[in-house]
Amino acid sequence: MAEADPRIDESETTAATEKGTPEGSDTKQEKRRKRKKLVLMILMPLLILAGIGWYWLSLQGKVSTDNAYVKQDSVSITAEITGPIAEVFVKEGDQVKAGDPLFRIDPEPYRIALEDANAALAEAQANVTALASDADLSGTDISAAREDIAFAQSRFERQQALWERGFTTKADYDAARHSVQQARESLKAAQARQSEARARLAQGAAAPGRNPRIAAAEARKAKAELDLRRTSITAPLSGQVAQAARLQVGQMALTGLPMLEIVGQESTYVEANFKETQLDELQPGQPVRIGFDAYPGLELKGHVVSIGAGTGSEFSVLPAQNASGNWVKVTQRVPVRIAIDEDSPRKLIAGQSVEVTVRTED
CATH class of the missing domain: 1.20.5 (Single alpha-helices involved in coiled-coils or other helix-helix interfaces)
Structure with a gap:
């Protein structure tokens, strides 16, 4: 081994x-x-x-866009009369309720105008009273003129009889005839003065039951009262004050010039601009999920209210003109209004960017 x-x-x-x-x-x-x-x-x-298939399946029954923004109804507050601002009651960012005072224009010139209108009305009333008691309107001059005609006619007839017998002169005969003519002219003048007096007291069809002079004075007074009330500007709706840079004491308020904006907080909605190729499945009433770029993780429920009647370019200040040789087809956007169905825990600001997803299968 x-x-x-x-x-x-x-x-x-x-x-x-x-x-x-x-x-x-x-x-x-x-x-x-x-x-x-x-x-x-x-x-x-x-x-x-598998991922592509899952993503494609997840998109079925949904239409979404990130071209959407928070909208809130706003009112531009302008002065209806001209004058310097005497008092300011609000500032940028204040919350106001409908009817709250915003600012006041110096009322003194308009108070003086109201006093002048009251004086004009009193003068018109006095003139009407005087016209009602005018002698021309009573007809006494007409009666006197008729008596003068009768007397002159009788005298003329006597002079004519004497003239035919040769017992009077030509001068007396002509004087009697002239007296008759003068009495008739006096009657016509008295009748004209009576018609003129009645015309001054007449009532026009546009203001039945009132004298035109008094009606004009009353209208002038009403205008002065309206202008005086317009010196105090109040909020037409509840909301938040914005764009109040011009709202300063001493600033001249001009008719039609915006002084501030009031953004309504109770009318918040979303305006989403969908492509025209996405409108086939959109209908009012469909549920919507709304996400906010400013508040990650916040998602609110909503629903489609209406689909716009025209594209954004159609209602623009300068609509596109496609009748040109280098025309290029562009997918148009149509505004869709979406209501927010629940209260937001965060403040919603007009103009905020949002992303909306519409469940078209529902």
């Missing part, structure tokens, strides 16, 4: 040594890496296709 073949022992030793060398282990690891690469090469396209 001790003299065994040394060649056999050396071969066994060599084989055992080769099995335990690092070169053998590297070969196995390389094979494993190749298998992993092969698996990854097969799985990656499958995973990508």
Whole structure:
């Protein structure tokens, strides 16, 4: 046994040594890496296709856009009369209720105008009273003129009889005839004065039951009272004061010039501009999820209220004119109004960017 073949022992030793060398282990690891690469090469396209399929399925029954903004009804407050601002009751960012005073224009010139209108009305009333008691209106001059005609006619007839007998002169005869003519002219003048007096007291069809002079004076007074009331400007709706830079004491308020804005807080909604290719499935009443760029994680419920009657470009100040040789078709956007169905825990500001998703399957 001790003299065994040394060649056999050396071969066994060599084989055992080769099995335990690092070169053998590297070969196995390389094979494993190749298998992993092969698996990854097969799985990656499958995973990508699965992700695309999942994303496509998730989009079914939904229409979304990030071209959407928070809208709030606002009113531009302008002065209806001209004058310097005497008092200011609000400032930028204040919350006001409908009917709250905003600012006041100096009322003194308009108070003086009201007093002048009252004086004009009193004068018109006095004139009407005087006209009602005018002698021309009573008809006394007409009666006197008729009596004068009768007397002149009788005298003329006597002079005519004497003239025919030759017992009077030509001068007396002509004087009697002239007296008759003068009496008739006096009657016509008295009748004209009576008609003129009645005309001054007449009532026109546009203001039945009132004298025109009194009606004009009353209208002037009403205008003065209206202007005086307009010196105090109040809020037409509840909301927040904005753009109040011009609201300073001493600033001249001009008719039609905006002095401030009131943004209504109770009329918040979303205006989303969808592509015209997305309108096929949109209908009023569909539920909407609203996300806010300013408040990550905040999501509110809403619903579609209405779809716009025209595209944004159609109602722009300068509508696009496509009758040109280099015309390029552009997908148009249509505004869709979305109501917010729940109260927001965060303040919503007009103009905020939002992302809306409409569930068209519902």
